[in-house]
Amino acid sequence: MRKGAKGKEQKRGFGICGVDLFCGAGGLTRGLEKAGLEVRLGVDLDAECKFPYEENNSARFLEKSVSDVNAAELNKAFEGAEYKLLAGCAPCQPFSTYQQGKIGPSDERWNLLMEFGRLVREVNPDLVTMENVPRLAEQEVFSEFVCLLEDSGFHVSHAVVNCADYGVPQQRNRLVLLASKLGELRLCPPTTPEGKRKTVRDAIGKLPPIEAGQRHDKDPLHHSSRLSELNLLRIRASKPGGSWRDWDEDLVAACHRKDTGKTYASVYGRMVWDAPAPTMTTQYFGFGNGRFGHPEQDRAISLREGAVLQSFPKGYKFVPKGAPIHTKHIGRLIGNAVPVNLGRAIGKSIIQHVEAIKAGEAEAA
Numbered sequence: 001m002r003k004g005a006k007g008k009e010q011k012r013g014f015g016i017c018g019v020d021l022f023c024g025a026g027g028l029t030r031g032l033e034k035a036g037l038e039v040r041l042g043v044d045l046d047a048e049c050k051f052p053y054e055e056n057n058s059a060r061f062l063e064k065s066v067s068d069v070n071a072a073e074l075n076k077a078f079e080g081a082e083y084k085l086l087a088g089c090a091p092c093q094p095f096s097t098y099q100q101g102k103i104g105p106s107d108e109r110w111n112l113l114m115e116f117g118r119l120v121r122e123v124n125p126d127l128v129t130m131e132n133v134p135r136l137a138e139q140e141v142f143s144e145f146v147c148l149l150e151d152s153g154f155h156v157s158h159a160v161v162n163c164a165d166y167g168v169p170q171q172r173n174r175l176v177l178l179a180s181k182l183g184e185l186r187l188c189p190p191t192t193p194e195g196k197r198k199t200v201r202d203a204i205g206k207l208p209p210i211e212a213g214q215r216h217d218k219d220p221l222h223h224s225s226r227l228s229e230l231n232l233l234r235i236r237a238s239k240p241g242g243s244w245r246d247w248d249e250d251l252v253a254a255c256h257r258k259d260t261g262k263t264y265a266s267v268y269g270r271m272v273w274d275a276p277a278p279t280m281t282t283q284y285f286g287f288g289n290g291r292f293g294h295p296e297q298d299r300a301i302s303l304r305e306g307a308v309l310q311s312f313p314k315g316y317k318f319v320p321k322g323a324p325i326h327t328k329h330i331g332r333l334i335g336n337a338v339p340v341n342l343g344r345a346i347g348k349s350i351i352q353h354v355e356a357i358k359a360g361e362a363e364a365a
């Protein structure tokens with residue numbers, strides 16, 4: 001459990017208790033806790049989420065498929081709560097642009113959103129929040145989810161927002177749904193609108209320099225993938241905000257020289273110091289996987305840098321001390337997370353809503 005987590009934040013829980021379905025390594029939970037909410041339980045079927053989830057947050061982790069979770073388990077976690085918040089971020093792969101056309105309604109992950117809906121019906125929370133990729137809003141399953149909420153008596157709002165507007169040093173468009181049985185609930189206005197956005201420099205400018213393939217001795221997550229000789233030549237020829245188009249012809253891969261490859265301009269680039277980072281994917285640690293080159297060091301960004309660009313605190317622990325670090329797995333946990341500061345904006349919006357309702361009730365009494 002996070003040091004000092006019991007105490008200040010929990011006392012400030014505003015009577016709202018949360019359960020986080022599909023909790024992953026805890027991006028959303030950390031953000032909700034940062035806003036001052038109390039989160040009691042996170043559910044995920046990936047056992048490796050337990051350590052980061054519990055180590056950095058106050059909530060307990062339940063390793064289970066959401067499809068197998070029942071209302072009694074969640075109600076136990078909600079015991080004594082004045083207001084119950086059911087939060088969740090079902091896997092977004094079925095709906096992401098990267099998977100366009102490859103995964104459809106027959107994939108069982110497609111239905112996980114309706115499992116979330118089933119738990120809304122069974123648990124009868126006061127508040128619900130859900131985050132996902134923007135494309136989900138175009139799918140029938142999303143309309144069904146919204147209908148289910150409305151039929152259950154919720155006021156529902158949803159919008160696609162840019163996380164860069166909410167204190168995240170990254171361009172990342174996400175669909176955020178908020179629903180309340182107490183009244184209208186909307187996401188708060190941007191906290192860092194254009195002109196005030198956090199940049200790559202703000203986030204990672206002070207992390208110690210490392211070389212491609214090197215792991216920092218004080219922070220094992222500050223590790224950058226090794227680069228081949230060819231990719232080292234390529235990154236040296238890369239410009240911030242550019243792509244492989246900046247290179248001499250002999251460095252360009254055969255697939256990019258073809259007419260069909262010329263459209264893939266958003267790979268092999270460096271980030272720009274004074275702008276938000278591009279969207280962190282689950283493979284952000286690879287130089288060839290996007291514009292994931294460090295702005296000035298000849299390497300891809302490290303696992304830690306990606307976490308910080310997702311607005312995880314610099315000291316967020318993803319594996320126990322001394323445990324092996326599996327780059328692909330940690331990259332997936334980080335790339336899939338709800339950026340902590342977006343979670344905080346969601347939490348703040350919920351707190352302000354509940355406080356306004358309470359103030360209205362006090363005035364009426």
Ligand SMILES: C[S@@+](CC[C@H](N)C(=O)[O-])C[C@H]1O[C@@H](n2cnc3c(N)ncnc32)[C@H](O)[C@@H]1O
Nearest residue numbers: 022023024026027028044045046065066337338
């Ligand atoms: C988009 S990620 C969630 C990220 C998380 N909310 C955060 O902010 O860090 C989706 C998560 O759903 C989990 N998952 C996939 N299928 C599941 C299932 N049937 N039951 C529970 N968790 C599942 C994955 O292991 C993954 O951690």
